[in-house]
Amino acid sequence: MTLSGATPGVAYRDGNVLRWTAAYTASVSGDVVFFLTLPWAVTRMAGPAQVGAVLAVGAVPRAVLMLAGGVIADRFGPGRVVIGSDLARCLIVFCAAGLMQFAAARLPLLFAVALIFGVIDALFMPAVGALAGRLTDVGQLGRVQGLRMLAVRLSNAVGPLIAAIVLSAAGVAAGFGLAGLLFSLSVGLLLAVRLNRIQPGVRSTGSPFADLKDGLRHLRRNRQLTRLVVVVGLGELCFSGPVSIGLVLLTAERHWAPAVLGWTLSAFSVGGAVAGILLTALTRVRRAGVALACCLLATAVLVGTLGQVTTAGLLIACAAVLGALSGVASAIGNAVLQRKTDPRYLGRVSSVTSLSTVGLSPLLYPATGFVAAAWGTGVFFAGCAVICLLAALIAATKSVRGSEL
Structure with a gap:
């Protein structure tokens, strides 16, 4: 390379x-x-x-x-x-x-x-x-x-x-x-x-631990970057596995056939793929920060709605729209985050967001089953909606909503 x-x-x-x-x-x-x-x-x-x-x-x-x-x-x-x-x-x-x-x-x-x-x-x-x-x-x-x-x-x-x-x-x-x-x-x-995109500067001569502290200080000093990391982390936390497990539990709770689950997960993936194609074709995303906040807000509403769906057709349709909305939010959030990050710190900033999405999301798996068993899948999806809503509120703050692509 x-x-x-x-x-x-x-x-x-x-x-x-x-x-x-x-x-x-x-x-x-x-x-x-x-x-x-x-x-x-x-x-x-x-x-x-x-x-x-x-x-x-x-x-x-x-x-x-x-x-x-x-x-x-x-x-x-x-x-x-x-x-x-x-x-x-x-x-x-x-x-x-x-x-x-x-x-x-x-x-x-x-x-x-x-x-x-x-x-x-x-x-x-x-x-x-x-x-x-x-x-x-x-x-x-x-x-x-x-x-x-x-x-x-x-x-x-x-x-x-x-x-x-x-x-x-x-x-x-x-x-x-x-x-x-x-x-x-x-x-x-x-x-x-x-x-x-050239990485400026000279390779660090300090210890790896010193580099880690330097990266965390870089995040802490830059309020906009910190909030973007939180928005991306919270926005993707529920979509790295827990929502898929929740859909499995929801179809079982409603006594729907396995084919319904298959169509639902496929619709979610297709919706995200369509969002990816759309964003690839756009010349620019105007008022990207506002678009990010709006997509996260709509995602929160739709995730909460999923837990209340009572017909298989509506579940599949909602999953397709949810896949598109969450895909747009993820792509915009990561693009803005990388645009605002000094290339010298891209790895360390990426590790923080990866920790939220890939590292910590498996910890929600046991909670998914416990909440669904105790109070029903509707409560679990409502909890995911609250997480997405929190991400939307942070994205709506002045330092984030003014972001452009």
Whole structure:
């Protein structure tokens, strides 16, 4: 991965950005396949009771080490860290595939795979967030985030279908092998990506801990940046998994067929993909801060409504609109955040938002089930609506709503 001083073109016509988009799509698809194959393997080997334990073994180091991953991304450059961690993920899942195929695999193997994968993810997540902010000039960041949203939602829509076909036809080893192939495709594409937004300054000569404190001080000194981080973190917290689990519980509570759940989750992904296409096509987002606050407010209302829906058709329609609204809010929020962040701190700032979305959201999984069992899924969705409303209120403050793209 190289740096280039050439002036980048429109994001969706820039081969460099499109290579990154393809690489990111392959990587996210690999994530989807891996995180479906792992619990499938655990269930077949030890029963469903061990699934939560294995996933927790991966989630804990991911959350604990996420801020350190941001420091590493800024010290060594997000490009190197993304390629290295993607390559490491490729190797670990290929090893898992080989052991599942040719050795007498045991449950400790899956615990080890989950643990190592979680540690690597703590490096990968902040770096990939920082990398998106250095692909092109600041005028194209909204389009880059639109492409990112398109990649995520398409991967979430198609990935489970591919994984299900492979697992049913060829088993767990093939599932891990498919994830490894997707990660290797991502690495190959990333090697051809160049960085156009130059990172100023000299590499830190202090300790990693000093760099971490410097990054946190940078956030604390910049009120607008701090509020943007909180808005993005709160806005995405419920959509990194808890809402999907809530939809599973809602369809079960209403005694709807599994097909309703499938259509609902697909509609959510398609809505986000449409939002990504729209944002990619726009020349600019006027009054981006106001648009962000309005989208988050509408998202809060719609999330609260989901818990009260009583017909399957209305649930699917609401999910599609929710996917679009949350996609727009996420893309605008991340684009504004990256525009306002000094490139020297992109990794550390990205690690804070990643901690909120990927690191902490798994902690809501037990709460999701508990709240739904005790008071019903309507109360859970109302709680998610309150979180989105809080994000909207912060986005409506003067320092955030005046943001432009």
